[in-house]
Amino acid sequence: MSADNPDLAIAQAATLEPITEIAERAGVPAKALVPYGSYKAKVDVRQMTPSGKQGRLVLVSAMSPTPAGEGKSTTTVGLADAFSLMGHRTMVALREPALGPIMGIKGGATGGGHAQVVPMEDINLHFTGDFHAIQIANNTLAALVDNHIHQGNALGIDPRRVQWKRVVDVNDRALRRTVIGLGGAAQGVPREDGFDIVVASEIMAVLCLATDLKDLQERIDRIVVGFTYDRRPVTVEDLEVGGAITMLLKDALLPNLVQTLGGTPALVHGGPFANIAHGCNSLAATRLALSLADITVTEAGFGSDLGAEKFLDIKSRVGDLAPDAAVVVGTVRALKMHGGVAKTDLATEDIEAALRGTENLARHVENLRKFGIEPVIALNRFPTDTEAELEAVLDWAKEQGFRAALSEVWAKGGEGGRAVAEQVLAAIEQDEPDFHHLYDPVDGIEESLRTLAREVYGAEDVVFEDRAPAQLRMLKRNGWDTLPVCVAKTQYSFSDDPSALGAPTGHVLHVRDLVPRIGAGFVVALTGAIMTMPGLPKEPAALRMGVTESGESIGLF
Structure with a gap:
């Protein structure tokens, strides 16, 4: 048991249901289930008969994040469990965590407290190997590009204009700019290069937007790896290696099935970051959930200005999706930081600062309204919040005409999400859908x-x-x-x-x-100064991690 981390301790103490039972509850037939041990599996959608069903879609976003943390994934999972407790056939669709941020500062992406997807350790570490497959596919393509140049360069690729970078699932600033091919003629053609983090790879984006294997290869074939000396684009199709790259990804394309602590079926698949990529789980997972459940709860990375905007302008456009409702997660802690309070002083009650910070929360609500969606504010409760602060923020929301409710899912699981779930259901039933993209x-x-x-x-x-x-x-x-x-x-x-x-x-x-x-x-x-290869902080989270003699993780969050 991990006493140093309540989230990990709660996850390790949980009794999980066999993945076969979760699949049966979700409506996934046995022939479509590809188990990875007892508690996780892939779903081979090719073995399923299309149901023609289209459930309701709820998108969870948040106010601008702060180092204090907002609990967006926690709220997403708890909300899904709340719908399940209320008798709705529900699924949750989330992104896979990336190892770089887990070892760095951001942490994992399985939720927290009593609102988590499990097995938490497996999901946050190597899971079913999707990220490794993406990394290998990306780097195989990089090797094939450099080999083509070395072996005579029939396509006339200009080494100075190679666009395709290698990737690694580690925050490693030393690899942002590199020189490769040194050591003589047998070692390749020297040129400048660099690494991105796996979640920034175009292969990740392609996998998350592909509808099936055929579409996956067509997208891979269209990838531009560089330009010729006369500045014509060179694609994977030109290199004739699209089939090989697709082969490396054929299993990674299948959505991963796990469960929440409340027993709600969960699809955790794909993981592009929203600050450097499009920030949404795979289209394949979302579509599968919508075909199986009455309500699908999904999240998009960071705030409405990043993940939600990209979900609505990119993923929804590709997948012909139209959210029926949206949630904006906010916290008193984050509001106080946006209101001018230092992180070290967040435990001190400051109603005025929290109300000053509501300008940030209001902007996110207004942003979603511009897409024709009337969102619900989920005020995610933290232990240091005072009743006066929570009441003041909820009163402010009411005065502004915003739907809002207190979320206590970290402490209470699905039971703590009922108030938000009721508001979301009211929005679905009462609001006339008018979803539209923001630009053409x-x-x-x-x-x-x-x-x-x-x-x-x-x-x-x-x-x-x-x-x-x-x-x-x-x-x-x-x-x-x-x-x-x-x-x-x-x-x-x-x-x-x-x-x-x-x-x-x-x-x-x-x-x-x-x-x-x-x-x-x-x-x-x-x-701005955004990087597609992050760096580690002065004291990375890896310093606090380890493993017990029995094989349980320590310090994972």
């Missing part, structure tokens, strides 16, 4: 970015600097400037400045690079 990609990358900057980030304009102007011309030259845009931006602020808390307005969004992800079907806009 055919208007061009520049217009799409300006719409996001003004409507979602509160910015005045967009500035294209560094490599961005040349990349914009390249996108137009190749006909890629009418793809959706995936903004890589700090999660801590509506602006590209992580220190600008609250709800800043009138700022400028600085776009420094535009990267075509043709296989995924979008263009990544790098803003």
Whole structure:
């Protein structure tokens, strides 16, 4: 038992149901179940007969995150368990955790307290090997590109314009910029290169947006790995290796089935980060859940300006999805930080600071309203919150005309999520659906970015600097400037400045690079100082981790 971490201790003490029973409850036939031990499995959707069913979809987002933590995954899991307790056939669909942040500072992504998906240790560590498969597929493609150049370069790839980077599931700043091919002619062609983290790989995005194996290979074939000396794009199809890369991913494409502590079936599959990628679990998992359950609860990374916007403008567009309701998670702790309180002082009651911070929460609610969705605020309770603070925030929400309820799922599991669940059900039943995307990609990358900057980030304009102007011309030259845009931006602020808390307005969004992800079907806009390979903090979480003689993890969170 891990006494140093209540989340881990609760997960380790839980009695899990066999995955075969969870699958039966979910409606997954035995022939479609591919067990990975007793408590996790993959679902082979090819072995299932389409039901034609389309359940309700609830999207969980949050206010701008802070180092204090908001508990978005915890709220998502607890809300799903609340629906189950209320008699609704429910599934939850989540992203897989990445090892880099687990060993760094962010931690895992299985929820917390009595609102977790389990087996927590397996899911947070190697799980069913999906991330390893993505890493190997990505790096195999990188090796094939460099081998092609070394073996005569029939396609005329310019080594200075190779776009495809290697990846690793570790936060390793030393690998951001590298030189490869040193040591003589037998070691390849020397060139500058670099590594991204696995969750930033286009292979991750492709896997999470693919509908089946055929679509997966078609997307892989469209991936642009570089450009020729005369600046023509070179694709995986040109290299004739799409089949090999798809083969490496054939099992990883299958959604993973686990369970919550409340026994709700959970699909945990795919894991692109929302600050550097599109931030949503796989489309395959979401569609499977919708075909099996009356209510599917899913989350998108970070706040409405990142994961939710990308879910609604990218994933929903690709998958023809339309959320029936949305939840915005907020906490008194985060509100106080956005209201000017230091992290070290959050345990001290400060109602005025919490109310000042509501400007951030209100912006996220208004953002979702712009998509035609009326969200519910879930005020996630922490032990240090006072009754006066909680009451003040709920009163503020009522005065603003926002639906809101207290969430106590960390301490009480599904029972603590009933109040939020009731508000969500009311929203589904009472609100007229009017979901729409925020921009039309055919208007061009520049217009799409300006719409996001003004409507979602509160910015005045967009500035294209560094490599961005040349990349914009390249996108137009190749006909890629009418793809959706995936903004890589700090999660801590509506602006590209992580220190600008609250709800800043009138700022400028600085776009420094535009990267075509043709296989995924979008263009990544790098803003501010955002990195696609994070670094470890001064005291990484790995310093507190270990394993007991019986094989139980210590320090995992």
